[in-house]
Amino acid sequence: MGSGNRLGTAAVGALVALSVPRGEAAARDTFSAPTGELGANLSTEFRRVRAHAELSYFTMSNHYTAGGLGSSEGTTHLFTLTAGAGLRLNENFEVTFGSATEGYLLIGERARDRGVAFGNVALGGNYIRTFGSNLRLKLGTLVAFGPWNHRSPDGVVQTAAGASIHGYQDSWYYSPDQVHLVFPTRFEFDALTELVITLDVQPDIGIGLDAAASGFVLISAPGLAYWPTERLMFGARVPMQFYSMFFASTQLAVEPFVRFDINDAAFIATRFTMNLDAPFGFSFDSSNSHEPPRSWGWHVAFGGSF
Numbered sequence: 287m288g289s290g291n292r293l294g295t296a297a298v299g300a301l302v303a304l305s306v307p308r309g310e311a312a313a314r315d316t317f318s319a320p321t322g323e324l325g326a327n328l329s330t331e332f333r334r335v336r337a338h339a340e341l342s343y344f345t346m347s348n349h350y351t352a353g354g355l356g357s358s359e360g361t362t363h364l365f366t367l368t369a370g371a372g373l374r375l376n377e378n379f380e381v382t383f384g385s386a387t388e389g390y391l392l393i394g395e396r397a398r399d400r401g402v403a404f405g406n407v408a409l410g411g412n413y414i415r416t417f418g419s420n421l422r423l424k425l426g427t428l429v430a431f432g433p434w435n436h437r438s439p440d441g442v443v444q445t446a447a448g449a450s451i452h453g454y455q456d457s458w459y460y461s462p463d464q465v466h467l468v469f470p471t472r473f474e475f476d477a478l479t480e481l482v483i484t485l486d487v488q489p490d491i492g493i494g495l496d497a498a499a500s501g502f503v504l505i506s507a508p509g510l511a512y513w514p515t516e517r518l519m520f521g522a523r524v525p526m527q528f529y530s531m532f533f534a535s536t537q538l539a540v541e542p543f544v545r546f547d548i549n550d551a552a553f554i555a556t557r558f559t560m561n562l563d564a565p566f567g568f569s570f571d572s573s574n575s576h577e578p579p580r581s582w583g584w585h586v587a588f589g590g591s592f
Contacts, residue, residue, distance in 0.1 A: 317422060318474055318482040318511035318519060320543035320557045322589035323370055323384065323456070325424050325472055327553055329591065330416045332377050338589025339369040344451045344581055363391045364447040366405075368459060378415055382428065384408040386459035388447035403440035405448070406432030406459045408468070420476040430458035430466040436495050437463070451583035453537050453559065453566045454527040457490055457503050461531065464492035464500065482511040486523070492531050501531035507541075519545045525559075538562045552590035559583035 317325035322338020344364045370384035386405035410428025417423065435441035441462045448460020458466035473485045490503040509523035520543065527537040543557035560582055561567025569582035 314422070314474075314476055314482070316547075317424065317472065318484060318513070318521070319472065320521075320523070320541075320545055320555045321585070321587045323368060324470075324486060326545060326555060326587065327551070327589040327591045328372070328380075328412070328414065328424060330414060330422060332374060333551070333591045334374050335371070336374075336589065336591035337369075337371045338587065339367065340585050340587040342366045342368070342451045342583050342585040344447075344583050346450075346581070360392050363393075364450050365389050366447055366451055366460070368456070370408075372412070378413055380412045380414065382408070382410050382412060382426070384428070384430075384459070386444075386448070386456075388444045388460060390443060390447055401439070401443040403435060403444040403447075404432075405435065405444045406430045406462060406466070408458060408466075410468070422472075422474040424470075424472040426468070426470040428458075428466075428468050428470070430468060432462040433465075433495055435462035436498070450566075450581045451559070453525070453539060453561055453581075453583075454503055454529045454535075455488075455505055455525055455539075455559075457529075457531070458492075461492060463498035464494050464531070467491040467493070480513045482513070482521075484509040484511055484521075484523070486525075499532045501529075503531060504528045509541075517547045519547075523557075535565055537564075537566055539567070551592055552588075554586075554588045556587070557585045559585070 315330045317328050319325040321340050327336045327338055342365060346362050367387045370382060372380045372382045374380045385407045388405050389402040392399040408428045408430035410426060413425040415423050435444050444460050444462055458468050468488065468490045470488045475483045477483050486507040488505040492501050494500040505525055505527050507523045507525040509521060511519050511521035513519050523541040525539045525541060529535045539559055539561045541557050541559050543555060545553055545555035547553045560569045561580065566581045569580050571580045
């Protein structure tokens with residue numbers, strides 16, 4: 287009889303646990319983003335400071351080098367380093383700072399060359415808010431500029447490395463010929479306890495310096511993030527890019543990613559940008575050595591908050 291009572295109590299407890307409203311169990315206090323720039327270490331709870339960085343890489347080894355850098359033969363390694371920080375003013379507002387550095391290293395039988403450029407900086411802020419327990423919003427505004435590289439060799443390095451690795455994404459960091467007004471926004475919805483639907487929308491208005499072109503870049507990137515455990519997340523984004531700065535162009539890419547939360551405040555993540563169509567894709571199509579190589583980007587990000 288005692289055993290039956292215990293079994294009955296356990297069954298009632300299980301039913302009670304299953305009847306708890308899903309929204310309460312699924313409430314998430316961090317954004318399910320793969321980078322700090324998008325909000326990986328941004329919490330809906332109040333945390334005073336956060337910092338983050340992402341190192342990105344691309345290499346090409348045919349008879350073409352980005353932007354004419356180096357010689358016509360050899361292997362070119364391109365990288366970008368984006369770093370940023372945020373200071374939380376209260377529960378809903380954060381001021382932000384970001385900067386980028388671009389570089390290349392060319393290695394060949396008859397040539398060796400290198401270059402590094404300090405790229406654009408970005409100043410702005412974010413508005414953070416939750417709607418119920420399942421919907422999160424990050425609404426940003428920033429001004430980005432880097433006139434010190436306007437019409438300079440460093441500007442060539444900056445633009446070549448940034449465009450080769452990122453396509454049109456984050457163009458406000460590697461386009462030195464414009465002052466950029468950017469409104470990066472991220473929506474997240476917890477469809478299930480472990481499954482998050484995401485959407486990044488990033489309008490970038492570029493105002494040309496001197497006689498440089500002005501234009502508009504729009505990135506829209508829907509995605510999914512899956513949390514098999516409380517610390518591990520993997521998923522993918524699909525950046526759809528429209529560019530009209532110096533010419534009109536569109537670009538479609540896919541970005542699978544993995545993120546691991548070391549603890550409640552620190553993370554490390556990696557993602558891979560694979561371009562699906564022209565002008566930067568398909569990423570692994572380099573059949574014509576007289577045309578710019580199709581590019582990709584491998585990224586490693588990390589950051590923390592407190």
